[in-house]
Amino acid sequence: MPRFDRLLPWVLPFMLMLAWVLADAAQLVPAYLLPGPAKVLEAGGHYVFGKAGSAPYAGRFFSDLQASLLRVGGGFGLAVLLGLPMGLMTGRLPLFQKLASGLINALRAVPGICWLPLGMVWFGIGLHTTVFLVGLASFFPIYLNSAGGARQIDPILYQSGAMMGIGRFRGVFAILLPAAMPSIVTGLRLGLGIAWAYLVLGELTGVPDGLGAIIMDARMLGRIDMIIVGIVIIAAMGRLSDVLLKAGMKFCFKSARRLS
């Protein structure tokens, strides 16, 4: 039974692959709409391991990954730096909540893509616009979850701290952060997921490198196989970064390890 449990997540991807292989073998879909797995795998191999310049896209993976990681990391980092403290303050300080939450919730209603034109005018095409978009989009889940986490802390925990002589400042690190940790982790994970989505959006604007950029580029050149390679890589990176984030938080914080 435990064995079967561990296989379960792979069942759907496996069936999808199988359908793809069969559809290709039976030539159900024309290759210009959906190339076969072998062709995609080959394109992926060239992209990741090929010698640069030997073919279009060959060997570009690591420089694209680096460019994209910088954008995701920059945007996500900014979102954490602003969203986490603002969220905790909103959840903990009624006055700050009155001050900030109206504006933030109004901005939240604006779809992220609306900021794209403004970002391009302000920052041009490239790193800054992408970081701006990624940061803006991942700010909201981080902010909202931190605020919710801080708000839901049982006041008795603060009372416990106060009667043991823990002042407000120490209380932030000794009580507020650990008690809100499950919500904070949820917010960070949602924020990081959205960061990857907006990375692609930001890179669709014509930057020369990046995992999103090659997808757009491949469309222009009719390289459907490369589009699929890009999608699979972004899915894998998104999942990997989520796993790393979760593991990292658990490694760094007792409360992330013990409350979940």
Add this chain to the structure above:
Amino acid sequence: MTRRLQLVVTPSGEAARAALQAVDLNCVFKTGGGAVDVLHDVNFEAKEGELVCLLGPSGCGKSTLLKIIAGFLAPSSGRVLVQGRAIVKPGADRGVVFQEDALFPWLTAAENIAFGLKGRLPGKALAAEVTRYLELVGLSPFRDYLPRQLSGGMKQRVAMARVLILKPQLLLMDEPFGALDAQTREEMQTLLLSLWAELGHTILFVTHDINEAVFLADRILVMEKGPGRIRREMRVALPRPRRKEGEAFHRWYRQIRSELMSEDQF
């Protein structure tokens, strides 16, 4: 800033320092419909090392009174003096044991107990203290357990140890055993008495359980509601160790019960 040590002459004539004094305490809660008089002119004191029970029906303001003494709540008027000094906010001189689970769920039993002393003692001395207090409350085998892995009684043992380790002048207990089953409650009462005998704190113990009050208290302050005030003060002249089976215990039980019930005209 005025008199730090205050001498109080108790009825029996001996002079003792008042560990706790409540002076003309009033507490009014403003609600939508008006104001509710929760506490009305409450005056009492507890001398050093005394175990005082606040006994009364729910809604008589006994928990509110305890919150005011803890510093969680400001009275509408009146003062609370601890060792003669007026209190303004919560502090480690007044340890509180709450009725509900108030442990930090991300810390083990040992870490919860160490919480208030962290950074105030060098690591080794702190660890030794924690070990000592774990032993005192009988939880040595459970030092690395998280609160969610502990039973209700064990959690209250941790809750007691984490304040006792701070050596407070005053221990405030708000129906700490109210949510436990009968057998565990008796164990905890016995444990509390043995800790009290060993450490000699002044204890203010809130309860609605007459049996508990008679078993524990040197003195019982019987409260009534609407508005909350202290109706009578009774010194429990039962020798210790007390046994709940004895005739003398039951006489006290009945007497306090009739005192408490005579109020029930509404």
